[in-house]
Amino acid sequence: MLGKRKRVVLTIKDKLDIIKKLEEGISFKKLSVVYGIGESTVRDIKKNKERIINYANSSDPTSGVSKRKSMKSSTYEELDRVMIEWFNQQKTDGIPVSGTICAKQAKFFFDALGMEGDFNASSGWLTRFKQRHGIPKAAGKGTKLKGDETAASEFCGNFQEFVERENLQPEQIYGADQTGLFWKCLPSRTLALETEQNTSGYRSSRERIIIMCCANATGLHKLNLCVVGKAKKPRAFKGADLSNLPVTYFSQKSAWIEHSVFRQWFEKYFVPQVQKHLKSQGLLEKAVLLLDFPPAHPNEELLSSDDGRIIVKYLPPNVTSLIQPMSQGVLATVKRYYRAGLLQKYMGEGVDPKMFWKNLTVLDAIYEVSRAWNMVKSSTITKAWKKLFPSNEENAGMNIDEGAILAANLATVLQNTEDCEHVDIENIDQWFDSRSNDSSCQVLTDSEGAEDQAKPAEQKHSNKPRKADLNPEKHISHKAALEWTENLLDYLEQQDDMLLSDKLVLRRLRTIIRRKQKIQNNKNH
16 A cells, blocks of 8 residues: 655745746656656646746845745735835845845835735844745845846847847837836935934925836937826826826826836837837837836736737846846936926025925926936937947947036035035935935925914914905016916916927926015015
């Protein structure tokens, strides 16, 4: 009589090996004998093939994932998915991640996603998170991790062969990538004296939108920015027609662009705009879009034009910092231009930080980041493709660091501005390159607003704005002019035939009026 077969628990690596051998034609029976398992277990592995592969791909390939024996999911699956995407992004960018930082980021995402429950980013949670995704201990101790150079080199060679085989020109090769933008932040030294910044009236900003940049390898065709926020139609959009915005706007609750949103952007905006551009250039309407490795995007088979001539290709895991074009300085340059524009707007209005934050809306941020994207030079984008598309580098022009020039110019201006004398190039660079809501980026908290609530009712009533007198025969106050300008901006947002330049002119006028109003208020006091 045969003895009872010893229970065998396969590792993820064993399951991947079985999947590979099944694809090579090895029978279920033979595999069951080799691995000491039942044929039904082999069939189950084949049935769960996609899930196993996706799990392995989402984990660090150089870590201990091969030793894991289960794919047990987290209680908070959405949080877990966002956290591993964030961790992989930090890893590929070579940014050290300690256990403390990881726990704080998890708590931030939990709150930002509006999740319910009693979540505690404890040491036990951190251990389970690392085990689920095969993260080595070194990664939790601040060890600087690098991208997979071997995979990057192999992909570059394959990509160049693909370009030659398909006879694609730089105009037909596109890249896209996303990043989070904390749109309410100024360098901390510009807001007040250091002693004031240490009070409870200041905190880090958590106002965040997602932006996705997309352009071709020549840098001459930049699609409108794709912006994703949490609200379907924020209050700042009141009266505005979304189709008239200078960006393509979507809403979702997740921290990164979801499959459905990305697919909608690809089908309704990317494909038509690329076809139109290539037609205008007299080129075949054929193109490829290079994207980061999933899971943030749908499968390649789901992303193609109806005729199959416009397709996508995914980079392998852990090569973003090495060869993803938009991560070779393009996204960073957009953020630098945005923050520079935000700072210039703050200085131009001449108001105190509290009033500046009160007036600044997500609609202002959208216009500002759209302007920032438009300012990125084509040469900056072309240089970003040099590893994937070496023959295109000769068209990149001079090697000019746009961010360095911005930092130097702003530091010079700020050092001659009241309350900003402490700012230097190093401070500006730190602020430009800040990736999250850290100490180099602060805003006023609602505690300032609470102090206003404590004022006598009579005083609050006297400060309440009233409808301006629109009689043109009377002297027009700054307050009335500001109200008219706001109304005119609302009107322009509702029109579908107004140029972006016209709207920007009015926004500039609004800034000037606010500054004049500030000067007058100071004189009255």
